[in-house]
Amino acid sequence: xGSEMCIRDRPKRQRGWWDALDAASAQMLxxxxxxxxxxxxxxxxxxxxxxxxxxxxxxxxxxxxxAYTKLRLGMPIVTPGPCQLARVGKGEQRTTCGAMMDAxxxxxxxxxxxxxxxxxxxxxxxxxxxxxxxxxxxxRREQIVPELATEACPSPVLDLDAFGVAxxxxxxxxxxxxxxxxxxxxxxxxxxxxGSAEAEKLERYPPAGGxxxxxxxxxxxxxxxxxxxxxxxxxxxxxxxxxxxxxRAPARYLQRWRAQLSGAAARxxxxxxxxSQASAAREVWDTPCPSL
Numbered sequence: 001x002g003s004e005m006c007i008r009d010r011p012k013r014q015r016g017w018w019d020a021l022d023a024a025s026a027q028m029l030x031x032x033x034x035x036x037x038x039x040x041x042x043x044x045x046x047x048x049x050x051x052x053x054x055x056x057x058x059x060x061x062x063x064x065x066x067a068y069t070k071l072r073l074g075m076p077i078v079t080p081g082p083c084q085l086a087r088v089g090k091g092e093q094r095t096t097c098g099a100m101m102d103a104x105x106x107x108x109x110x111x112x113x114x115x116x117x118x119x120x121x122x123x124x125x126x127x128x129x130x131x132x133x134x135x136x137x138x139x140r141r142e143q144i145v146p147e148l149a150t151e152a153c154p155s156p157v158l159d160l161d162a163f164g165v166a167x168x169x170x171x172x173x174x175x176x177x178x179x180x181x182x183x184x185x186x187x188x189x190x191x192x193x194x195g196s197a198e199a200e201k202l203e204r205y206p207p208a209g210g211x212x213x214x215x216x217x218x219x220x221x222x223x224x225x226x227x228x229x230x231x232x233x234x235x236x237x238x239x240x241x242x243x244x245x246x247x248r249a250p251a252r253y254l255q256r257w258r259a260q261l262s263g264a265a266a267r268x269x270x271x272x273x274x275x276s277q278a279s280a281a282r283e284v285w286d287t288p289c290p291s292l
Contacts, residue, residue, distance in 0.1 A: 033074065038223065039180040039193065040072050044258040045222035048266050051259030055252075060263060064270025067105075072221055076103035077273045083107055084278040085114030101276060108276035109220055109269055110179040116275060117177065120268035125159045125175050127260045128216070128231075132171065134253060135238035137162035145172060147209030156205065158213065165238070172213045173231070174201045177265065179220045194218055194225030220265050224258075232257055 040046070048068070053059050060068075070077045083097040085108065097113040110117065125141060132139040143161040150156075162171035180193035194217040201215025216228040224232070232254055240250040 035180065036072075036074055036221065039219045039221040040223065042223050042229075044218075044224050044229075044262065046072070047222070047255070047258040047262035051255075051262070055256045055259040056263040057260050058263070060266050061270060063274055064266050066270075067273040068266035068269045071105055071109070071269050074104065077105040077269070078103060078108060078277055081277075083111055083113070083276045085111050085116070085272070085276050086278075087113055087115070097276075104181070105269070105273055105276075106179070106181045108272040109181070111272065111276065114272065114275050116268050116271040119271065120177055120264050121175065123264040123267070124177060124218070124261055127257055127264065128173060128175060129160055129162075131232065131235045131239070131253070131257050132160065132162040134242070135235040136165045136242045137168075137171065138164040145211065147211045148205050148213065158205075168238070170211065171231075172205075172211055174205065174213055174215050175228075176201070176215070176217045177220060177268065178217055180223075181220075192225075194223055194228070198225045198227040218261060218265065220268065222262055222265060224261075 048056065048060065048065075067077045078101055080101055080103050083099045083101050086094050086096040088094050095113065097111055099107055099111070101107045112118075129139045129141055139160060139162040141160055142157055144155050144157050145161065148156040148158075158172050159175045160171065160173040162173070176197050178193040178197045197217035198215035201213060201217070205213035205215075207213075214227055214231065215225075216231055217225040218228055219225075236254040236257070239253045243250040
């Protein structure tokens with residue numbers, strides 16, 4: 001019996017040894033590489049790599065997959081130069097960002113001028129809304145919550161309002177995507193971009209009127225904040241219980257939601273890397289082919 005238990009426990013011990021070796025190796029990396037390793041880490045970090053098409057929701061394009069993988073590896077993803085991300089305002093007036101980009105995409109993946117960040121945020125919110133519905137909640141997006149109104153913010157709008165599960169609290173969620181490469185996340189308490197973003201949400205919306213906001217955030221490289229990690233586990237448990245009660249086979253909810261959020265981040269990076277160099281791409285495209 002003792003030998004059988006020893007054999008059964010061997011994978012756990014080996015996993016512990018590999019974890020110790022990984023931790024020791026990480027300490028030998030430069031500070032910037034250690035930060036990137038933390039931002040890419042966790043069971044959710046590389047979910048897009050292991051997911052099938054059904055779990056991602058929609059497949060990544062080659063450009064999105066390559067750009068995101070290069071960003072996670074610390075490789076250049078754009079050509080240095082002025083950012084070409086643009087928006088169209090009133091009167092069809094086009095405004096271009098113009099800020100200088102570095103080759104590693106530090107600026108373009110967090111630039112708010114183009115629509116890449118907004119599209120990724122909307123996709124992430126939809127993933128969480130679907131997760132809430134799978135757990136049995138009724139869910140509405142972009143809801144004004146009067147209980148949280150203040151003089152500075154008379155009409156606070158939250159990303160998700162989920163309710164209707166017996167014995168469960170109402171979920172008021174505010175989701176955000178953050179880039180750990182931004183200067184304000186390089187050191188101190190903000191070294192964890194996702195965790196500090198969730199803390200900022202709680203400071204912005206303190207509990208009031210019997211309701212409380214749950215800030216949920218993920219890093220562009222894939223790491224989830226503690227609030228998002230806890231929420232997904234909670235919803236997955238409820239979704240499994242709901243499926244069993246209804247006589248259905250439970251799905252791999254947690255794996256699917258992690259993959260979909262990872263896919264949203266990959267699409268953000270791919271779009272930002274492509275659109276931020278739009279004029280350069282047009283110049284190459286418009287260059288006439290040399291005559292033979």
